[in-house]
Amino acid sequence: MLTFPQQLTKLTSRIPGYIYLWLAIPIFGSSSALTRKITEIGAEHFVGGHNPISYCNVLFTGNLCALLVLIAIHRHQWSRNTWRQISGREWFGLVVVAILSGALAPGLIFQALSLTPVTNVLLLGRLEPPLTLALSIWLLRERLNRWEVLGSIVAFTGVVLTIVLQTDRSHMTPVAGFQVGLGELMAVSGAICLSIATIVAKKHLTHVPLGIHNTVRTGLGTIVYFGLALWMYGFDHFMGVLSPFLWQWMLLYGTVIVVIGQSLWNIGFRNSSIATASLVGSFAPIMGILAAYLILGEVPTQAQYIGGMVILLGLFLGQVGINTRTERLKSIRVSSMETEQEIEAKMGFRGI
Numbered sequence: 001m002l003t004f005p006q007q008l009t010k011l012t013s014r015i016p017g018y019i020y021l022w023l024a025i026p027i028f029g030s031s032s033a034l035t036r037k038i039t040e041i042g043a044e045h046f047v048g049g050h051n052p053i054s055y056c057n058v059l060f061t062g063n064l065c066a067l068l069v070l071i072a073i074h075r076h077q078w079s080r081n082t083w084r085q086i087s088g089r090e091w092f093g094l095v096v097v098a099i100l101s102g103a104l105a106p107g108l109i110f111q112a113l114s115l116t117p118v119t120n121v122l123l124l125g126r127l128e129p130p131l132t133l134a135l136s137i138w139l140l141r142e143r144l145n146r147w148e149v150l151g152s153i154v155a156f157t158g159v160v161l162t163i164v165l166q167t168d169r170s171h172m173t174p175v176a177g178f179q180v181g182l183g184e185l186m187a188v189s190g191a192i193c194l195s196i197a198t199i200v201a202k203k204h205l206t207h208v209p210l211g212i213h214n215t216v217r218t219g220l221g222t223i224v225y226f227g228l229a230l231w232m233y234g235f236d237h238f239m240g241v242l243s244p245f246l247w248q249w250m251l252l253y254g255t256v257i258v259v260i261g262q263s264l265w266n267i268g269f270r271n272s273s274i275a276t277a278s279l280v281g282s283f284a285p286i287m288g289i290l291a292a293y294l295i296l297g298e299v300p301t302q303a304q305y306i307g308g309m310v311i312l313l314g315l316f317l318g319q320v321g322i323n324t325r326t327e328r329l330k331s332i333r334v335s336s337m338e339t340e341q342e343i344e345a346k347m348g349f350r351g352i
């Protein structure tokens with residue numbers, strides 16, 4: 001009889017990977033706006049003259065809360081027998097992914113949020129999908145059909161248009177509304193770290209149990225981030241980290257965004273092509289802009305409307321490519337089964 005974790009794994013394997021990716025997008029898309037809103041709430045509840053819900057405290061305590069939840073959920077995977085099945089190369093991959101996507105990328109993105117508008121961070125973060133796609137073709141030799149390539153190009157063009165067409169609302173002419181500063185450079189650096197981590201995970205961590213993958217990424221990433229922050233800013237940067245007001249918000253934040261969001265994305269990513277994941281990820285800016293409007297009151301610009309429509313067109317074209325790939329795989333399987341049946345009939349296996 002199967003255990004509950006085994007039954008859950010069997011159940012999730014029956015659901016197409018892209019479904020999990022789409023379920024993760026609203027969580028990821030709204031995370032930046034939610035983070036900014038939570039820090040604004042913290043500014044109204046100072047502790048010792050400091051905001052207890054600073055960006056550093058959000059990342060550190062949010063990950064700690066997420067780590068506790070992950071350990072409770074996946075404790076059955078933490079056995080000596082499971083550890084022995086993980087190769088040295090896979091452990092090295094886990095460490096690299098934890099440092100890049102669990103420490104460096106979120107640290108850079110959170111610092112960018114404190115220096116530049118949420119929409120700028122969201123848009124620059126969309127450099128990750130095309131970069132990941134290019135690296136997958138180069139390093140992983142992933143094959144794409146023309147619709148998937150066209151969809152990814154069109155979706156990325158929508159992001160570029162949103163940046164280039166930043167306008168002055170009074171004159172509707174291009175202005176320097178989008179300037180490259182330290183915050184923007186941090187957002188780009190974070191996107192590069194995530195892209196490299198994605199390639200490493202796809203190449204080396206496909207067979208590592210998902211619970212161990214998520215727990216190591218969150219746990220080691222939190223330790224590395226805490227060490228880097230102490231070295232760069234000192235302990236004063238974490239003032240208010242013991243505030244009960246902070247922890248009650250972070251338990252919710254860590255559970256929903258870190259645990260649920262990352263788990264959904266990782267399950268979907270393992271069962272999808274990088275092209276599909278990149279395409280679905282291109283929808284995140286639209287969700288992010290919508291969340292920024294609903295949560296922060298940041299009204300979308302004309303450029304964001306235009307870019308959003310182009311991104312939606314790219315998603316439609318990419319979906320055509322995904323459907324084409326799926327139908328082709330089905331036809332190959334049917335053809336293979338028919339061939340096997342013909343061989344069995346000719347050799348008389350049916351009478352045995």
